[in-house]
Amino acid sequence: xxxxxxxxxxPTPASVPASPDVTGYCDGSASAPLHAAVATAMDVAxxxxxxxxxxxxxxxxxxxxxxxxxxxxxxxxxxxSPDWVTFTSGGxxxxxxxxxxxxxxxxxxxxxxxxxxxxxxxLPARRLxxxxxxxxxxxxxxxxxxxxxxxxxxxxxGADLVSVIGGQSEVGTLQPLAAxxxxxxxxxxPFHSDAVQLAGKVPLAMxxxxxxxxxxxxxxxxxxxxxxxxxxxxxxPLSPRLLGGSQExxxxxxxxxxxxxxxxxxxxxxxxxTASEAMERVGQLRDRLLEDCLKRPGMTLxxxxxxxxxxxxxxxxxxxxGEPLDGRxxxxxxxxxxxxxxxxxxxxxxxxxxxxxxxxxxxxxxxRRSGLRISLGPWVSETRVLQLPSTLDRVRRESGLVRAxxxxxxx
Ligand SMILES: Cc1ncc(COP(=O)(O)O)c(C=O)c1O
Numbered sequence: 001x002x003x004x005x006x007x008x009x010x011p012t013p014a015s016v017p018a019s020p021d022v023t024g025y026c027d028g029s030a031s032a033p034l035h036a037a038v039a040t041a042m043d044v045a046x047x048x049x050x051x052x053x054x055x056x057x058x059x060x061x062x063x064x065x066x067x068x069x070x071x072x073x074x075x076x077x078x079x080x081s082p083d084w085v086t087f088t089s090g091g092x093x094x095x096x097x098x099x100x101x102x103x104x105x106x107x108x109x110x111x112x113x114x115x116x117x118x119x120x121x122x123l124p125a126r127r128l129x130x131x132x133x134x135x136x137x138x139x140x141x142x143x144x145x146x147x148x149x150x151x152x153x154x155x156x157x158g159a160d161l162v163s164v165i166g167g168q169s170e171v172g173t174l175q176p177l178a179a180x181x182x183x184x185x186x187x188x189x190p191f192h193s194d195a196v197q198l199a200g201k202v203p204l205a206m207x208x209x210x211x212x213x214x215x216x217x218x219x220x221x222x223x224x225x226x227x228x229x230x231x232x233x234x235x236x237p238l239s240p241r242l243l244g245g246s247q248e249x250x251x252x253x254x255x256x257x258x259x260x261x262x263x264x265x266x267x268x269x270x271x272x273x274t275a276s277e278a279m280e281r282v283g284q285l286r287d288r289l290l291e292d293c294l295k296r297p298g299m300t301l302x303x304x305x306x307x308x309x310x311x312x313x314x315x316x317x318x319x320x321x322g323e324p325l326d327g328r329x330x331x332x333x334x335x336x337x338x339x340x341x342x343x344x345x346x347x348x349x350x351x352x353x354x355x356x357x358x359x360x361x362x363x364x365x366x367x368r369r370s371g372l373r374i375s376l377g378p379w380v381s382e383t384r385v386l387q388l389p390s391t392l393d394r395v396r397r398e399s400g401l402v403r404a405x406x407x408x409x410x411x
Contacts, residue, residue: 023381026374026388027340028220028311029169029197033379035222035270038263042224045262053256054247063258070265077268078204078214078231086230086238086251087261091196091217092120094230095163097252098192098213099124101230101238102161108132109160112151115140115360116173117165121194122356125163137360138164143304144173144361148183155187162189166211167197170357170373171303172312174202178209190236196220196228200271201279201309212236218260221275222377223267227260278378283310285382289374292389298322298396302358302371313374316367317396324370325396331372333395339388342373 022033049066051059068082075082088094099121103111113125115137129135136154139147146164155162162184164175177193184191185208192213198204200221206214213236217228230251232238238251245253290313293299297320301313318324327343334341354368372392376385 022379023384024339024388025379026376026385027342028377029309029373029375030342031219031225032200032222032377034224034263035267037270038223038266041266042259042263045259049258049262053258054245066262067256067258070261070268073265073268073272074216074229074231077199077272078206078216080206080231083234083249084206084231086232086248087256087264088228088230088252089226090219090228091118091194091215092228094196094215094217094228095121095192095194096124097230097238097241098215098232099128099161099163100241101251102190102192102213102236103128103133104131104241105239106160108134110134110136110158112136112138112154112159112162114138114146114164114175116144116168116171116357117163118169118194118196120196121163121165138162140173140360142362143307144168144171144302144357145304145307146175146180148176148179151180152183155183155189158187159189161192163192163194165197166193166195166214167201167309167312168303168357169197170355170371171314171361172308173303174198174307174309176307177211178205181208181210197309197312200267200275201311203276206231207233218264218267221267221271224260224263227257227264229264274378279310282376282378282380285380285385286311286313286376289313289376289385289388292386293392296320296389296393298325302361302363309375311376315372315374316363316370317372317392318367318370319396324367327369327371330392330395333398334388334391337391337395339391342375343369343371 045066049063051063053060053064053067071082071085074085088097111125111128111133113121125135138151164180166177167174181191190212193211195204195214196217199216213232215230219225240251240253242253247253247256293315294301298318300316302316303314317330331341331343355371358368358371
């Protein structure tokens with residue numbers, strides 16, 4: 001047998017993506033390019049850790065060791081012990097496991113979710129509602145911030161679970177997770193947060209200062225697609241949704257994809273090591289870009305100015321006269337100019353209806369399809385990104401909906 005080489009886990013700087021041509025990629029909230037250190041570690045794991053981690057022979061142990069190292073790395077990112085980490089196929093499955101694992105086998109009770117959840121939480125919650133659960137939404141204000149007083153009042157009648165998205169993917173709102181956790185814990189109600197957009201951007205905390213359950217997805221922070229984790233207090237009675245094996249301490253059956261898990265672990269280690277510095281730089285660039293966008297007539301910010309994801313800009317884009325433009329047409333136009341952005345949450349990008357998130361925030365109906373999301377990362381080129389606002393002007397002018405003279409006045 002070949003001698004075992006340790007998968008590389010030493011983080012290299014967060015600005016190193018494994019793929020070329022990402023200088024104008026401004027859709028990090030949809031998916032981030034693979035980090036070079038992640039790609040290397042996964043490559044080693046593919047070739048060396050291919051055994052079944054449940055097997056008790058040497059090949060199995062090599063895979064199991066690599067997987068348990070990754071579990072430690074994920075746990076370290078969130079500040080918990082590794083027995084809190086259940087690997088899943090991504091954020092969607094983590095949300096399903098939190099919700100259905102905790103609730104589906106119980107008699108129907110009461111479930112509270114925020115009005116601005118990602119569909120990967122809103123839709124399974126709605127399904128529980130159809131199965132007899134009393135599903136209530138917690139309102140948000142015009143910036144997407146949770147109404148804490150409403151939550152307090154709603155919890156007086158008790159609930160089985162509260163779920164609030166930590167960093168809103170479409171409008172960037174950062175929820176006050178510690179304050180929400182205080183309220184939930186005061187009422188002895190477990191608190192889940194979809195933290196898919198938070199990991200690698202802001203520090204995460206659980207337990208007394210945060211959620212009891214947290215969903216993560218590796219591809220949002222320079223890890224691979226197809227792997228995520230539900231991080232949950234092992235004391236919670238979580239029943240598996242997938243049956244057929246005792247993997248993941250009985251919480252999720254199925255042979256684990258060790259190379260993907262190794263990649264996720266390295267992405268967590270890189271984030272822990274470099275994210276705060278990298279996000280400070282990204283945040284400064286985001287601020288300059290945002291300022292330049294908001295100088296132009298017909299562009300307004302959605303979500304809070306300060307309490308938002310550091311890499312994230314969300315705009316309503318219209319003509320200088322105040323007519324809303326179609327966000328999807330703008331995305332196509334910017335794509336032709338070499339910029340990748342999104343017209344809202346990427347998972348809803350195939351749909352063309354009003355954004356439910358903008359609706360919940362009270363954005364008037366004609367504007368609910370004119371959202372544009374620009375989400376940066378350490379891979380972008382500053383020079384290139386700062387060309388985005390003038391490029392957007394050109395795209396607006398070419399769309400035929402904007403009088404060129406109006407735009408010329410703004411630049
Ligand atoms: C907030 C949020 N939750 C969940 C998901 C789904 O994660 P995954 O793609 O890993 O299933 C996404 C993906 O866009 C997301 O932004």
